[in-house]
Amino acid sequence: MSPVAQGWVQMDAIYVGIDVSKDRLDVHMRPSGEAFAVARDGKGLEDLVARLVACPPTLIGVEATGGFETVVAAALTGAQLPLVVINPAQIRHFAQAVGQRAKSDPIDAAVIARFVEAVKPALRPVPDEQARLLAELVARRRQIIEMIVAERQREKRAENVRVRKSLARHIKVLEKELPEIDNDIDTLVRGSPAWRDREDLLITFPGVGNTLARTFLAEVPELGALNRRQIASLAGLAPFVRQSGRWKGRSKIGGGRTALRAALYMAALSAIRCHPQLKLFYRHLVSAGKPKMVALIAVARKLITVLNAMLRDRKPWQPA
Numbered sequence: 304m305s306p307v308a309q310g311w312v313q314m315d316a317i318y319v320g321i322d323v324s325k326d327r328l329d330v331h332m333r334p335s336g337e338a339f340a341v342a343r344d345g346k347g348l349e350d351l352v353a354r355l356v357a358c359p360p361t362l363i364g365v366e367a368t369g370g371f372e373t374v375v376a377a378a379l380t381g382a383q384l385p386l387v388v389i390n391p392a393q394i395r396h397f398a399q400a401v402g403q404r405a406k407s408d409p410i411d412a413a414v415i416a417r418f419v420e421a422v423k424p425a426l427r428p429v430p431d432e433q434a435r436l437l438a439e440l441v442a443r444r445r446q447i448i449e450m451i452v453a454e455r456q457r458e459k460r461a462e463n464v465r466v467r468k469s470l471a472r473h474i475k476v477l478e479k480e481l482p483e484i485d486n487d488i489d490t491l492v493r494g495s496p497a498w499r500d501r502e503d504l505l506i507t508f509p510g511v512g513n514t515l516a517r518t519f520l521a522e523v524p525e526l527g528a529l530n531r532r533q534i535a536s537l538a539g540l541a542p543f544v545r546q547s548g549r550w551k552g553r554s555k556i557g558g559g560r561t562a563l564r565a566a567l568y569m570a571a572l573s574a575i576r577c578h579p580q581l582k583l584f585y586r587h588l589v590s591a592g593k594p595k596m597v598a599l600i601a602v603a604r605k606l607i608t609v610l611n612a613m614l615r616d617r618k619p620w621q622p623a
Contacts, residue, residue, distance in 0.1 A: 316361040316420075317332060317333070317334075317335075317358060317359070317360040317361055318332070318333045318334075318360065318361055318362055318363075318364070318416050318419045318420040319331070319332050319333075319355065319360045319362070319363040319364065319416055319419070320333075320363075320364050320365075320411075320412045320413060320414065320415030320416030320417070320418070320419060321363065321364070321365040321366075321375065321412060321415065322366065322408045322409070322411040322412040322415060323343065323365060323366065323368045323371045323372045323375055324343070324368075324371065324408055325343065325371060326342065326343055327340050327341065327342055327343050327347070327408075328340065328341050328342075328343050328347065328348075328351060328375060329408040329409045329411070329412040330351065330412055331409065331412035331413040331415070331416040332360070332416065333416045333417065333419075333420050334420075338409055338412065338413070339354075340408075340409070343371070343374075343375070348374070348375065348378040351378070351379075352378055352379065352382045352384070355379070355382075355384055356382060356384070359384075360384065360385065361385065362385050362387065362419050362420075362423060362424075362426075363379060363384055363385060363386045363387070363419070364386075364387055364389050364415045364416065364418060364419035364424070365379075365386065365387075365388055365389065365415070366388075366389050366391050366394055366411070366415055367388050367389065367390060367391060368391070372388060373435065376388055385426055386426075387419070387424045387425070387426055387427065389415065389418065389419075389424060393418070393422075394411070394414060394415055394418055397414065397417075397418045397421075397422075398414045401414075401417070427525065433491070433495065434521075434524055436491065437488070437491055437492070437498075437517070437520065437521045438521040438522070440484060440487055440488050440491065440521075441488065441517060441518055441521035441522070442521075442562070443484055444481070444484045444485065444488065445562065447477050447480055447481050447484065448481070450477055451474060451477045451478065451481075454470050454473055454474050454477070455470075455474060457470055458470040458471065458474070485514075488517055489513075492517055492520065498520055501516075501520060501526075501527075501614060502516045502517065502520065503619075504613055504614060504617070504618075504619050505519060505520075505610060505613070505614070507613075507619035507620045508578075508606075508609065508610060508613065508620040509574065509577045509578040509579075509620070510570055510573035510574035510576070510577050510578050510581075510606075511570055511573075511610070515566055515569065515570050515573075518562070518563075518566040519563070519566065519610065522560055522562050522563040522566065523537060523538070523560065523563050525537065526607075526610060526611055526614050527611055527613075527614025527615045528615070529611060531608040531611065531612075534607055534608060534611045535604050535607065535608060537560060537563070538560065538563050538564055538567055538603075538604075538607050539560065539561070539563075539564045540564065540567065540600060540603055540604040540607065564603075567603040567606060567607055568599070568603060570603065570606055571599050571600075571602040571603040571606055572599070574602055574606055575599070575602055579622065580622075581602050581605065581606065584601070584602060584605065585598050585599070585601075585602050588601055
């Protein structure tokens with residue numbers, strides 16, 4: 304293609320930013336600067352899809368806003384429109400970088416469109432209804448466990464007998480709910496041939512049981528479809544360098560999916576006890592002078608890359 308033709312392709316590119324709130328969607332289009340708003344309901348989504356289909360955008364960005372964006376993502380991907388759901392922290396840092404301090408829904412939509420145009424984040428499949436249901440069940444299981452732990456701590460500190468009895472009753476209710484959630488998750492996973500095959504592969508890895516495998520299925524549906532650097536970054540386990548001139552700070556990790564990183568931490572703790580190679584890897588790092596937490600993070604990073612390769616190659620784990 305000639306440079307002139309390439310220039311026309313670039314000029315014709317349309318980037319869309321959508322700011323999602325409880326009741327409405329603010330939309331901004333670049334490079335035209337066109338902006339409009341629709342209601343966040345069936346009629347509004349229908350109008351939005353029709354308007355975007357009429358002038359097909361190159362890429363649409365919507366900020367993840369605690370679940371409000373789910374129905375928007377479903378409507379746009381259902382219409383075969385190129386959508387990417389963006390981490391709010393990325394948008395916030397981008398706004399700071401370009402000096403955008405004012406904040407309103409239309410301004411946020413413009414910043415999202417500008418981010419999409421500048422960064423061009425990669426498209427990733429939006430989870431289907433079954434995947435979202437599994438994610439909600441796994442998240443609910445995690446919440447129940449956190450509540451049980453918190454209530455037990457309160458029970459230990461409580462001196463009032465009536466308060467202790469109240470806490471004990473609540474703990475029993477939560478403990479009764481936990482196996483019901485586990486049963487729902489089990490029914491959903493084992494009822495899906497694709498998920499059942501993926502779970503059966505994951506649990507061949509020493510230290511990864513059914514609970515951890517299902518957490519991985521829910522929290523990182525991309526597992527098996529990314530390369531080793533991408534999957535480590537998604538988990539927030541890819542170290543980034545801190546250096547300026549002659550000064551060089553310690554590399555740090557950050558970002559990624561918090562729930563996934565927590566699950567990997569638990570898997571790494573199990574792996575250094577029952578996985579021969581990772582146990583040896585961990586001991587080698589510690590004996591070389593690495594802090595135990597740094598060594599454990601390295602184990603977690605190696606673990607997720609191995610699981611990713613297992614699903615990618617459709618092969619169970621085998622001892623080296």
